Amino acid sequence: MSERLPRARAIRLGRTLAAVAVLCALPFYLDAFWLRIGLFSMAAAVGAVGLGLLSGTAGQLSLGHAFFLAVGAYGYVWLAGEPGPGLPTAVAAVLAVLLAGAAGGLFSPVAGRVRGIYLGVATLALVFLGHHVLLTADSVTGGFNGRSVPPLELGGFSFSTNSELTLLGVPFGAEERLWYLGLALFAVTWFTARGILRGRPGRALVALRDSETAAAVMGVNVSRYRSAAFVVSSMYAGLAGVLLALSFRRVVPDYFGLVLSVDYLAMIVIGGLGSVAGATAGAVFVTALPLLMTRYADQLPLVAAPGTTDGTVGPTEAARYLYGAAIVLILLFAPDGLHGLARRLRARLRSRRAAPPPAGTTSASLPPTSAAPAKEPTP
Numbered sequence: 001m002s003e004r005l006p007r008a009r010a011i012r013l014g015r016t017l018a019a020v021a022v023l024c025a026l027p028f029y030l031d032a033f034w035l036r037i038g039l040f041s042m043a044a045a046v047g048a049v050g051l052g053l054l055s056g057t058a059g060q061l062s063l064g065h066a067f068f069l070a071v072g073a074y075g076y077v078w079l080a081g082e083p084g085p086g087l088p089t090a091v092a093a094v095l096a097v098l099l100a101g102a103a104g105g106l107f108s109p110v111a112g113r114v115r116g117i118y119l120g121v122a123t124l125a126l127v128f129l130g131h132h133v134l135l136t137a138d139s140v141t142g143g144f145n146g147r148s149v150p151p152l153e154l155g156g157f158s159f160s161t162n163s164e165l166t167l168l169g170v171p172f173g174a175e176e177r178l179w180y181l182g183l184a185l186f187a188v189t190w191f192t193a194r195g196i197l198r199g200r201p202g203r204a205l206v207a208l209r210d211s212e213t214a215a216a217v218m219g220v221n222v223s224r225y226r227s228a229a230f231v232v233s234s235m236y237a238g239l240a241g242v243l244l245a246l247s248f249r250r251v252v253p254d255y256f257g258l259v260l261s262v263d264y265l266a267m268i269v270i271g272g273l274g275s276v277a278g279a280t281a282g283a284v285f286v287t288a289l290p291l292l293m294t295r296y297a298d299q300l301p302l303v304a305a306p307g308t309t310d311g312t313v314g315p316t317e318a319a320r321y322l323y324g325a326a327i328v329l330i331l332l333f334a335p336d337g338l339h340g341l342a343r344r345l346r347a348r349l350r351s352r353r354a355a356p357p358p359a360g361t362t363s364a365s366l367p368p369t370s371a372a373p374a375k376e377p378t379p
Contacts, residue, residue: 023183024180024183026038026179027170027172027175027176027179027180028170032173032175033295035175035176035179036175036247036291037287037288037291037292038179038182039175039178039179039182039243039247040244040247040287040288040291041283041284041287041288042182042183042185042186042243043182043240043243043244043247044240044244044263044264044267044283044284044286044287045186045189045279045280045283045284046185046186046189046236046239046240046243047065047069047236047237047239047240047241047264047283048264048267048268048271048279048280048282048283049189049190049193049236049276049279049280050065050189050193050232050233050234050235050236050237050240051065051233051236051237051264051265051267051268051279052193052268052271052273052274052275052276052278052279053193053196053197053205053229053232053233053236054229054230054232054233055265055268055273056268056272056273056274056275056279057197057202057205057206057209057229057273057274058205058208058209058225058226058229059115059205059208059209059210060111060115060119060226060229060230061115061116061117061119061120061123062119062120062123062230062233062261063120063121063123063124063127063258063261063262063265064107064122064123064124064125064126064127064261065123065233065237065260065261065264065265066127066130066256066257066258066260066261066264067103067123067126067127067129067130067256067261068100068103068104068233068234068237068238068241069100069237069238069240069241069244069256069260070130070134070241070253070256071096071099071100071103071130071234071237071238071241072096072097072099072100072237072238072239072240072241072242072245073096073149073241073242073244073245073251073256074134074140074141074147074241074245074251075092075095075096075099075100075238075241075242076089076092076093076096076149076241076242076245076246077147077148077149077150077245077251078140078141078147079091079092079095079096080092080093080150081147081148081149081150083139083140084140088153089150089151089152089153089154090152090153090154092150093152093242096238096241096242097235097238097239097242098235098238099238100234100235100237100238100239100241101231101232101234101235101238103234104230104231104232104233104234104235105227105231105234107123107126107230107234108226108227108228108230108231109227110122111226111227111229111230112222112223112224112226112227112230113223115226124258124261127256127257127258127261128258130256131253131256131257134253134256135253141253143253144252144253144254145252146250146251146252146253147250147251148249148250149245149246149248149249149250149251151174151246151249152181152246158177159174159177159178159181159246160174160177165177174249178246178247181243181246182243182247185239185243189236189239190276190280193236193276194276196232197274197276201225201228204220204225205225205229206274207220208220208222208225208226209274263286266282266286266323266324266327267279267282267283267285267286267287268282268337269282269327269330269331269337270282270285270286270323270326270327270330270337270338271283271285271337271338271339272336272337272338272339272340273336273337275336275337275339275340277339278336278337278338278339278340281337281338281339282337282338285323285326285338286323289319289322289323290315290316290319290320293315293316293318293319294315294316297314297315300315300318302318303315303318
């Protein structure tokens with residue numbers, strides 16, 4: 001057993017390094033459309049991980065995730081743009097994440113005292129209030145038409161197409177540059193969230209989800225941990241909002257509505273509640289499906305091409321129907337989501353490999369073993 005543990009860790013490390021190498025090499029082979037899907041998926045995964053910590057691990061229903069994404073996106077645009085303070089874009093991005101966390105902190109007293117459907121209704125009010133502010137605060141948000149997003153600059157390196165850059169004969173535009181930024185931000189999200197789940201805060205949040213009474217008996221400060229979970233989730237949402245703004249290059253109020261909050265709930269349910277990998281898988285599925293259906297609408301049955309009105313279903317609506325059906329199937333047959341389904345499949349494969357040979361197998365048909373030979377009789 002002691003030899004298997006280092007071997008298993010080495011295999012996991014090898015798989016992780018191989019996945020990182022593949023992801024880093026993709027911009028050299030994919031066109032802008034696929035890179036854009038990857039960027040949107042990584043941004044959605046960052047926000048879904050935060051909502052997974054709040055709803056999946058802590059058991060707090062939130063329908064206001066779109067509000068905190070809007071705070072991060074518009075906070076970055078206002079802090080880095082004109083009109084606005086015109087701060088360095090890197091500073092503006094950090095402050096936008098902290099601003100989303102501060103917004104979550106202002107709401108955390110409510111999150112610390114209200115739970116269940118009541119908390120869901122309270123967070124739902126944030127979406128409607130935020131959408132009204134985005135439409136009316138023209139000097140900050142640009143109103144209905146939104147605002148352009150200033151490109152991020154780090155140490156003189158711009159994540160835009162303003163400066164020419166070619167690597168190994170491949171021109172690197174905004175999508176290629178933002179791809180590596182998205183990978184870095186997603187890696188930070190992945191490891192920090194897994195650290196939270198594996199540490200004492202994660203165990204406390206799970207205890208809160210299972211039974212607040214039992215958690216309080218074990219010494220968990222219920223109100224403080226519930227409030228902290230809301231603040232951390234808001235900061236992840238703010239970071240996702242910044243990355244979304246950089247990917248879209250223009251932010252408009254209508255994007256940050258109730259539909260976006262429902263999409264994020266669908267991500268964590270499909271992927272698996274309380275799992276970082278599950279939230280990531282659900283985010284990729286929900287984000288990529290409508291974009292792929294839009295591109296290949298003319299090749300799909302019963303799906304109308306964008307801009308046509310022939311009575312068939314549009315690609316966006318068709319995608320929502322599909323992942324709505326996916327939610328029903330997940331709840332019926334795999335309540336722990338795609339991550340739990342994949343875990344059970346891996347366990348079944350391992351059990352088959354370790355199963356003993358079927359009855360009736362002769363020793364001659366078995367592979368040779370490394371057992372020591374019998375001791376020869378002494379003369």
